[in-house]
Amino acid sequence: MCNIINACGEAARQLAALEPEDVVMRSGAAYDEKRKTYRLKYFGAWYEIDCQGRVSLPGHGEEIPYNDRTLIMQYLCSASGLPPRNRWLSFLELPEGAHHHGPFHVDALNPLAAAFSSLPDQFLRAATTLDGEPLPMGDAAARFMAFPRLPLAAVLWVQDEEFPARANILFDAVSPTHLSTASLWVLGVELATKLRTCLNPAVTGAVNWLGKEQRKEG
Template identity: 30%
Template sequence: MARVDDFQQARDLAAEQLAQQDLTRIARRAGYETVDDATLRIPFLDRDYRVSAPAFTFSDEANPEAQIPLQEQVLILHYLLGCRQQLKGQWVAYREIPGASFYFGPFVKRAIEPLKKVFGQNSAGLRTAAERLNGTPIDTGDAGFHFAPLPYAPIQIIVWEGDEEFPTEANILFDASVGDYLSPEDAAWLASLTVYRLMAVAR
């Protein structure tokens, strides 16, 4: 498991690389807007961040004193580095992301298992939480939703409620382009951060 200093190092490296690029071009290719010549506005699930160049420091618009989790910072910065507006419109399971088989166990532990535990018998709760995170219903499972936590890295979260005959099932799907933008670890964080935010707003 990555340590705090590993995330900090990854954050600092990504920020250094982004500092060498034009902020307007970064915003355009990643699907964001600039607030001014040195600031990006980045909606992320139910929060709005401002990211200031050249250090690419984060602040929460609603709570400027809040600490932004390093995992979220790293994920967003890696997305800003890699995104090229190349959605393929084809949904794939996590295992189908190139190189993801090595990280499949942590992905299940961090995303699929919590999803099943909290919403496996509570599809109504998932619907309520998804609405608060701007999820769009899809016609799959007992409850399924499309999310765009990052503009060009959407995911689908799906739950099938279990019964006496069949166990609870859940899945998280990605656009097939995600491996072009994000590493398998980042894709897993994208899924798990969305699931944990759903859990938080459902409480």
């Protein structure tokens, strides 16, 4: 049978019930009392979120993608207020990361490596579009502030005569205090997709489980 998951709607309901002062303190967002609107930086761009869960990017007329809207509201609801710990974890090291480790390779790491397999300079240029800052890792790497208190890193090793290209996305050790591992999986896939889109604007994300039908046995 089918189980409908409405993560976006649930996050919007949770956000509406929270005190803005508490949300601001935990998340690093700003709040406009007059407009009843939050402002939150997400991968280098300032988004506005109203108390009904509507998410917009000022000056950007297109609808904000479902996964981005959901992640933004989930972060506002569940951010712990803790700062980055400046220690990187692989996805497998996240709580119950083994449950999503295979799909994370398929949906994030393998496509990212394939897109930039011999293009480290383009990888770094793509990173700058998301406010990424270079890191001394691999053949090319960058650190991204996905949210004000939640950094990610993307690392590329280019292909050579012996080995194919490979990529990794790393999470600051504080990440599990802000979002669930399932949401961090989606966040990592969104980072990979956004980087790949810089090379090919036609790229679309493979992850659409948020708010979609998931089949269960029985």
